[in-house]
Amino acid sequence: MSDIAIQTQARSPKTSDHNHHAALLGMWIFLATEVLFFGGLFISYVVYRYEYSDAFVSGSRQLNLWSGGVMTAILLLGSLLIAVANRWVQQQQGNSRRAWVLLLMTAVSGTVFLGLEFHEYSHLISDGFFPSSDFPTKRFPAGSVGGNTAEMFFVLFFSMTGLHAFHMIVGVSLVAVVAVIAFRSNHATNRATGIAVVALYWHFVDVIWVFLYPLFYLVK
Amino acid sequence: MRLYLTFVGLLFLLALTIGASFLLGGVVALCVGLAIATLKMLLIATVFMELLHSRTATRIVACGGVFWLFVFLMLLMSDYGTRGLREPMPHGLYRAPSEDPSSRSSSRRTSSPSVRLLEVSRRIDTRDGGEQ
Amino acid sequence: MFKVTDQKSYLNAEEGIGSWLLTTDHKRIAILYMVSLTFFFFIGGMAAVLFRLELFTPEGDLLSADSYNKLFSLHGIVMVWFFLIPSIPTVLGNFLVPLMIGARDLAFPRLNLFSWYLFMAGGLFTLTMIVVGGVDTGWTFYTPYSSTYANTFVILAATGIFISGFSSIVTGLNFMVTVHLFRAPGMHWFRLPMFVWTIYATSLIMVLATPVLAVTLLLVATERIFGVGIFDPAIGGDPLLFQHLFWFYSHPAVYIMILPGMGVISEIVPCFTRKRLYGYRFIAMATMAIAVLGFLVWGHHMFVSGQSMYAGLLFSFLSMLVAVPSAVKVFNWTATLYKGTIFLKTPMLYALGFIGLFTFGGLTGISLATLGFDMHVHDTYFVVAHFHYIMVGGMIMAYLGGLHFWWPKMTGRTYSEWWGRISALIVFGGFNMTFFPQFVLGYLGNPRRYHSYPDEFQVFHVMSSLGASILGVGYLLPLVYLLWSLKFGGRSSHNPWQAAGMEWDVPSPPPKHNFDLVPTVDWPAYDYAPAHKELTIGEGEPEPH
Numbered sequence: 051m052s053d054i055a056i057q058t059q060a061r062s063p064k065t066s067d068h069n070h071h072a073a074l075l076g077m078w079i080f081l082a083t084e085v086l087f088f089g090g091l092f093i094s095y096v097v098y099r100y101e102y103s104d105a106f107v108s109g110s111r112q113l114n115l116w117s118g119g120v121m122t123a124i125l126l127l128g129s130l131l132i133a134v135a136n137r138w139v140q141q142q143q144g145n146s147r148r149a150w151v152l153l154l155m156t157a158v159s160g161t162v163f164l165g166l167e168f169h170e171y172s173h174l175i176s177d178g179f180f181p182s183s184d185f186p187t188k189r190f191p192a193g194s195v196g197g198n199t200a201e202m203f204f205v206l207f208f209s210m211t212g213l214h215a216f217h218m219i220v221g222v223s224l225v226a227v228v229a230v231i232a233f234r235s236n237h238a239t240n241r242a243t244g245i246a247v248v249a250l251y252w253h254f255v256d257v258i259w260v261f262l263y264p265l266f267y268l269v270k
Numbered sequence: 271m272r273l274y275l276t277f278v279g280l281l282f283l284l285a286l287t288i289g290a291s292f293l294l295g296g297v298v299a300l301c302v303g304l305a306i307a308t309l310k311m312l313l314i315a316t317v318f319m320e321l322l323h324s325r326t327a328t329r330i331v332a333c334g335g336v337f338w339l340f341v342f343l344m345l346l347m348s349d350y351g352t353r354g355l356r357e358p359m360p361h362g363l364y365r366a367p368s369e370d371p372s373s374r375s376s377s378r379r380t381s382s383p384s385v386r387l388l389e390v391s392r393r394i395d396t397r398d399g400g401e402q
Numbered sequence: 403m404f405k406v407t408d409q410k411s412y413l414n415a416e417e418g419i420g421s422w423l424l425t426t427d428h429k430r431i432a433i434l435y436m437v438s439l440t441f442f443f444f445i446g447g448m449a450a451v452l453f454r455l456e457l458f459t460p461e462g463d464l465l466s467a468d469s470y471n472k473l474f475s476l477h478g479i480v481m482v483w484f485f486l487i488p489s490i491p492t493v494l495g496n497f498l499v500p501l502m503i504g505a506r507d508l509a510f511p512r513l514n515l516f517s518w519y520l521f522m523a524g525g526l527f528t529l530t531m532i533v534v535g536g537v538d539t540g541w542t543f544y545t546p547y548s549s550t551y552a553n554t555f556v557i558l559a560a561t562g563i564f565i566s567g568f569s570s571i572v573t574g575l576n577f578m579v580t581v582h583l584f585r586a587p588g589m590h591w592f593r594l595p596m597f598v599w600t601i602y603a604t605s606l607i608m609v610l611a612t613p614v615l616a617v618t619l620l621l622v623a624t625e626r627i628f629g630v631g632i633f634d635p636a637i638g639g640d641p642l643l644f645q646h647l648f649w650f651y652s653h654p655a656v657y658i659m660i661l662p663g664m665g666v667i668s669e670i671v672p673c674f675t676r677k678r679l680y681g682y683r684f685i686a687m688a689t690m691a692i693a694v695l696g697f698l699v700w701g702h703h704m705f706v707s708g709q710s711m712y713a714g715l716l717f718s719f720l721s722m723l724v725a726v727p728s729a730v731k732v733f734n735w736t737a738t739l740y741k742g743t744i745f746l747k748t749p750m751l752y753a754l755g756f757i758g759l760f761t762f763g764g765l766t767g768i769s770l771a772t773l774g775f776d777m778h779v780h781d782t783y784f785v786v787a788h789f790h791y792i793m794v795g796g797m798i799m800a801y802l803g804g805l806h807f808w809w810p811k812m813t814g815r816t817y818s819e820w821w822g823r824i825s826a827l828i829v830f831g832g833f834n835m836t837f838f839p840q841f842v843l844g845y846l847g848n849p850r851r852y853h854s855y856p857d858e859f860q861v862f863h864v865m866s867s868l869g870a871s872i873l874g875v876g877y878l879l880p881l882v883y884l885l886w887s888l889k890f891g892g893r894s895s896h897n898p899w900q901a902a903g904m905e906w907d908v909p910s911p912p913p914k915h916n917f918d919l920v921p922t923v924d925w926p927a928y929d930y931a932p933a934h935k936e937l938t939i940g941e942g943e944p945e946p947h
């Protein structure tokens with residue numbers, strides 16, 4: 051990620067433009083990697099949901115649909131903010147110096163999202179739904195394959211949202227760094243590539259949550 | 271302006287998916303939920319991530335990752351979808367044994383997984399025996 | 403270590419150990435990788451020496467069953483993730499790709515250095531794992547053994563592989579962006595040397611497959627730590643799912659290992675036959691086809707695991723399909739040899755060895771893709787022999803061939819041709835003596851991964867162990883004479899083999915900035931003219947230093 055500023059290339063007169071494209075393509079390839087990284091978990095989700103659909107319905111009842119909805123909305127807001135900031139900087143509009151405000155707000159929105167998510171975690175953990183040998187199997191209908199498969203729902207829930215939360219933490223830190231750089235520097239071109247690359251990452255993390263939300267909170 | 275409109279569209283889709291989850295159930299709900307999520311992804315990718323205006327290589331990369339995951343999923347389900355099909359072994363990964371499920375919490379970590387694995391292998395053994 | 407020449411090259415542009423450890427020059431990073439990979443190769447090799455010694459006798463006398471398990475796991479883990487997967491891409495690829503496409507460096511030079519540090523960090527975890535007691539799960543980490551029952555250092559091993567996995571993702575990403583955006587003017591896709599094509603295809607696999615391995619190992623580690631996990635049968639988890647996820651990476655990983663080897667061969671064969679590569683576009687397309695099809699066949703590792711037999715049929719069919727592009731390549735190399743003026747220099751000997759051994763390994767692969775035959779030889783020495791024909795007979799031959807081919811370019815020195823040829827022959831002979839008996843052993847039913855075996859198999863095991871010691875000599879020889887050449891070898895001209903390709907246009911060793919003028923390409927790849935009578939290639943400048 052730190053390699054946003056790329057070594058100059060002798061061949062092209064428009065070196066910075068060329069490097070900007072290289073950084074964007076590099077980030078897109080990295081995002082394709084991330085798709086497959088999360089993909090391993092999405093694949094597991096599909097397999098277990100296919101096998102134990104009842105357990106997913108009963109597990110999903112323990113999650114707060116509305117808090118999840120608010121979290122989704124907050125993430126989408128963050129995406130909007132960083133997209134606008136990116137647009138300002140790329141087009142070098144008059145207000146491009148103010149982009150750092152939007153970036154800071156993006157980071158704040160990400161922090162609020164994480165706060166809500168950890169709040170939900172603490173609720174679930176205090177109710178005993180964190181996967182362990184004390185998992186309250188009896189509170190779930192036995193269904194066709196036994197209540198213990200509800201635990202699989204929570205294993206998947208915690209690992210997938212947990213991995214997403216980790217990406218959020220990285221994203222918030224990156225956006226914060228980019229915001230500070232944007233605040234300090236007066237030359238829009240210096241920070242344009244950095245902001246564009248971080249924005250791509252942020253949107254990607256957002257897209258992951260867009261899928262996690264219906265897969266965990268909206269199972270009926 | 272397009273950015274703000276997209277954001278409104280995304281919020282509308284979010285409301286739609288929550289609403290749909292109250293009205294629908296089962297496989298239909300899953301399909302609708304995933305369809306709406308896909309729409310949201312397309313909006314974010316094309317407008318926010320500027321995929322519409324990027325180079326061909328970038329677009330190929332963006333589609334490639336998702337497509338590859340889809341291929342992976344299809345081939346994987348060729349296993350899970352047909353496992354046990356027209357075979358004496360019952361379909362499904364694992365059936366809970368008839369024992370009382372409350373007994374598992376105490377002894378599970380030590381003996382239970384192996385016991386259950388044994389049970390599955392015993393079932394395979396009897397099946398093989400039956401065919402001979 | 404390297405002698406100063408009159409012109410400043412990348413080797414002496416800056417001095418001191420710090421200038422090496424903080425370099426962003428792709429050529430220096432290639433050297434860093436070469437040194438570290440050689441180290442890991444000998445660690446993995448030592449493990450092989452020990453268990454081949456144990457297998458000399460039918461009884462388990464030299465090693466206990468536990469230490470035997472740890473040794474073959476160590477051998478697999480180190481050789482796969484710390485030698486074979488990074489070998490050609492990071493050493494030859496790093497050095498040559500920018501030179502071959504006429505670029506100043508890779509797209510992200512600092513990221514390139516970072517990937518070496520990631521690799522070393524992963525290696526450090528693996529070395530720690532070895533020192534504190536090893537791991538006995540095999541390189542495949544099958545659950546539930548690895549996640550629940552194994553009492554060895556699974557998490558340390560998994561962490562090492564996880565980190566080095568990110569190193570290969572970063573490397574792959576770097577190559578892809580470089581090949582897309584940093585080609586010299588006029589260097590079209592179909593003017594690229596085949597080596598660049600194969601590195602590109604390899605990068606594609608690295609980028610799309612490695613993350614799946616990373617997340618799988620993460621899940622195994624989580625399951626070990628929390629006691630509950632996604633593969634845990636107690637909550638309805640399927641241990642087979644682990645195998646699916648693992649082989650979704652690890653089968654394509656086989657192509658990460660072999661594709662760059664094919665690229666090296668596609669460079670060596672035209673040079674030493676003085677002919678253009680036959681069927682350039684077919685080979686390029688076959689390369690991409692292998693990369694893509696290689697993803698669709700992982701289920702052939704699971705024929706007897708309890709996977710659905712219908713899926714088995716599908717995977718069996720798809721596995722047969724991969725043989726088609728592989729065969730296209732072998733036929734094209736053979737057609738390149740046809741009526742060529744063949745110079746049997748060291749790199750060419752390795753290349754010819756590669757073609758033969760790869761063909762043999764590939765054909766036995768088709769046998770293994772057949773459901774019925776696989777039931778018979780699954781988990782026997784037949785499988786071991788098959789993949790060693792590809793990995794050792796194919797990949798390591800190609801690596802050594804490439805190293806000998808480009809050694810004058812990388813170091814500016816020429817090695818002893820006589821010793822080179824001898825060692826190529828020793829490697830070829832030793833290899834066949836080691837692994838051919840294992841085909842027989844497997845067919846007769848000797849299962850792999852046991853430290854003792856019935857008496858009637860002893861003759862084959864003894865042959866194999868003796869062959870392994872010959873192979874060991876074959877690997878030690880290049881280490882000696884190549885290092886020797888650094889100090890005492892003759893100076894190499896900029897193009898000792900009179901080869902085509904832009905890497906030969908720059909001085910040997912290349913200057914730090916690669917090209918004085920940005921080249922404009924208006925010639926096709928492999929621009930070889932038929933050899934005239936007096937042509938001699940590979941002669942260093944006469945006076946030795």
